[in-house]
Amino acid sequence: MTVVPARAAWSAVIHKGARLTITDLHGNQAVDFLVYDAHDTTVRYSAPDTVHAQGNIFLTTGSVLMSNEHTPLMTVTEDTCGRHDTLGGACSKESNTLRYGHHTWSQHACVDNFLAEGARYGLGKGDLVSNINWYMNVPVEKDGTLGIVDGISAPGLRVALRAETDVLVLVSNCPQINNPCNGFEPTAVEMTISEATA
Numbered sequence: 001m002t003v004v005p006a007r008a009a010w011s012a013v014i015h016k017g018a019r020l021t022i023t024d025l026h027g028n029q030a031v032d033f034l035v036y037d038a039h040d041t042t043v044r045y046s047a048p049d050t051v052h053a054q055g056n057i058f059l060t061t062g063s064v065l066m067s068n069e070h071t072p073l074m075t076v077t078e079d080t081c082g083r084h085d086t087l088g089g090a091c092s093k094e095s096n097t098l099r100y101g102h103h104t105w106s107q108h109a110c111v112d113n114f115l116a117e118g119a120r121y122g123l124g125k126g127d128l129v130s131n132i133n134w135y136m137n138v139p140v141e142k143d144g145t146l147g148i149v150d151g152i153s154a155p156g157l158r159v160a161l162r163a164e165t166d167v168l169v170l171v172s173n174c175p176q177i178n179n180p181c182n183g184f185e186p187t188a189v190e191m192t193i194s195e196a197t198a
Contacts, residue, residue: 014166015163021158021190027187028182034132038168041122044068074162083152115128
């Protein structure tokens with residue numbers, strides 16, 4: 001079990017059959033998430049394959065995170081929140097500047113976390129793909145407009161994922177303070193790895 005501080009990055013290799021539980025300790029905290037095959041990181045999470053396979057843009061219990069080779073990487077086995085985002089992407093210095101003004105350029109962002117943590121495994125900017133945002137509330141309007149609005153999470157809610165193969169997980173405990181995805185005040189989350197039992 002590891003408590004990941006507000007705004008921090010985290011990573012781990014999760015072995016096949018083991019479970020990763022992400023707990024929103026204080027509520028309303030977005031957790032940006034990427035997953036790769038631990039033995040071949042060119043095989044990585046694919047938002048289009050995942051959405052297509054389940055016929056839904058939101059993730060919840062039973063959702064399977066699919067790779068760019070349309071193979072299962074992880075399965076959501078428990079979700080006490082209700083739904084999670086596949087479309088909103090990761091905040092970056094560039095997107096912050098575009099959305100919120102040049103004064104935000106120096107603010108830390110999820111892309112910075114992914115690059116720093118990914119570098120430990122030889123991953124670079126070209127290895128970043130569209131990510132999952134656990135607990136982030138991104139409704140889609142009838143006209144296709146996306147919103148980033150107040151979260152639907154609460155303290156102690158959790159999502160658990162079973163590894164379907166050995167996977168490398170990268171996490172950015174989102175540092176965003178310019179929109180409501182973290183209630184304008186990022187907080188800590190908890191990562192718990194439960195190894196598979198024989």
